[in-house]
Amino acid sequence: MRVRLQGIVLTLVALLVFGLGIPLARSIAAGAQQDLFLDRLTDTARFASLAQRPLLDNKPSLIDPDLTRYNEVYGVQVLVVDQDGKLFASSLGPSAARIDLKADRMSGPMHEALAGRRSQPAGVLMPWDSTPLVLAEPVLADGEVHGAVLTVSGTGAERADVLWWWLLLAAGGILAFTLALAVAIPVVRWILRPVHRLDDATGALVASVVSGREAEPVGESGGPPELRQLGRSFDRMAESVSGALAAQRAFVADASHQLRNPLTALKIRLGNLEGHVDDEPAAADLEAARVDAGRLHQILDGLLSMARAEASGGGLDPVTLDEAVAERVADWSVVGEARDVRLVVETSGAGLTVRMPPRGAETILDALLDNALKFTAAGTEIRIAVSREADRVRLSVRDHGPGLRPDELDRARDRFWRSPAHQNVPGSGLGLAIVSEIVAHSDGELELDLPEGGGLRISMVFPVA
Incomplete structure (x- = not known):
């Protein structure tokens, strides 16, 4: 936009310079x-x-001295021809015989004069046109034309003057462009300063709102009054959006927390009923109620985890990733052994540190390993890899389960979304959504792909701390 505004200013200056300079x-x-x-x-x-x-007297000697003297003083050739167009006298003396009176530049004015007409002004004098100025005047006596006088003037001095004036105009035009550019740059910067602030604030607003941090206000930041007013309106809008999202997160967290108490009491009551229901259909209903209560409890736990992930945008703590992986794999290996699934860790270097929200690494690994163990068949393995890529660290978890269809990879991060092929597997559909939130707060990127050999690989790339 800055280039376009400066281009507009310079274009207007160019139109002004050319519009005035050329005429x-x-x-x-x-x-x-x-x-x-x-x-x-x-x-x-x-x-x-x-x-x-x-x-009239046919005596060229009467005018030759005047013609010669004029040529010596002014450098202008003067020719006198009779009424037949023949040379009568000249300021050049004997060398006048070399003058071609039939040339176009000579014959035209001469015949005009012999016809009794005076020379008319020629066109514009251009610095590059070295054609001499030829004027002819009829010699009249008693109303009759007896001959004509021709003057042949060089235009070098006049063309030099015109050239100097043109150079002066060109220098003025260049000076005008320079001044316009010198003025346009600070003016355009002044105009666009609030626009740049708004652009930066707009880009930061999403990250701030997602991470739960307070959006940085645009403020006045200079510029035209209209743009300053726009900045104030943006600040009010950002404050409203941040407040609304914070209230929504607080509601989800409070509601999930408050629902856990009656749900826990409900599970206890359902457990107390076990052994006291003899009717087979009623016993089946009781078991179904216990399963549903457990599923509801799992969903509430996921909502609480999601609320914590969304509200964890304050500070980021340094985390040694390979140590966090080793700790969580040690805990989950017990579950893996019970299901005949091996957990294999691959690290390309020790001490790889990234910055995450508090307990972010544990939450990510717990969600991913829980999902992987749900879908990985017995007798296979889950591979957890940590590697360094330039100034980034990649953490990936790859299972050997049924995976997803290619068109489902983008939707897998949505809250409560589950693949139609996995509806019989217990879960809330919040695991990857929680991971995505934490990765976003950590300035990382989440990638899903389908590796060769089947299964699903979930990779996270973080900046090196």
Whole structure:
């Protein structure tokens, strides 16, 4: 946007410079041409008056000295021709015989004068046009044309003056561009300062809202009044969004916590009924109620974990990833042995440290290992890998279960989403959603892919602490 605004300013300056400079340059050239024309026309008319008597008496010697002296002083050639267009007298003396009176630049004005017409102003004097100025004046006596006087003037000095004026105009145009650029840069920066602040704040708003941190206000930050007002409106909007999301998270956390107490009491009461229900259909209903209560308890635990993950955006603690993996794998290996599933750890280096919310690594590994053990068949293995990639650390958990379809990989992170093929497997559908929240808070990236050999691989990439 800064480039476009500066381009608009410079374009307007260019239109102004060219709109004024070109007509002014043409006016300077036309003025120089007109001054030269009038000066030479006056001299040509004077020589036409002086040439009357010599032409009538056929005595060139009467005007030759005047022509020669004029050529010596002003460097302008003067030719006198009779009414037949033949050379009568010249300021060049004997060398005048080399002048070609039939050339276009000479014959045109000469025939105009012999027809009784005076020369008319020529076009604009251009610095690159070295054609001499030829003027012709009829020599009249008693109303009859007896000959004509031609002056041939060089235009070098006038063209040099025009060129200097044009160079001065070009320098003025360059100076105008420079001044416009010098003024445009700070003005455009002043205009766009609040826009950049809004752009940065918009990008940071999502991360702040997701992580539970307070959004940084845009404030006044300078700029035009309209953009300052827009910044204030954005701050109010960001505050409202942050407040609404914080209230939603607080409600989920409070509701989940409050529901656990009556749910726990309900599970105890259902357990107390065991052995006191003899009717077979009633016993089946009791068992189903216990299963549903357990599932509801699991969902509430997931909601609490999600609320904690969403509210964990305050500070990030350094975590030695390979140590956290080793600790959690040691605990989950007991479950793996009970299900005949081996947990294999691969690390490419010790001491790889990343920054996560408190207990973030344990929550991630517990959710991923729990999912992997649910879907991995007996006699297979789960591979947990930690590796360094430049300034990033990759943590991946790969199982050998049924996996997902390629079109389901993006939806797997949604809350409460479960693949239609896995509806018979217990779970709340919140595991990957919780992992995604924690990874986002840690400035990491979550990736899901289907490796060769089957199963699902979930990878997380974190910046090195």
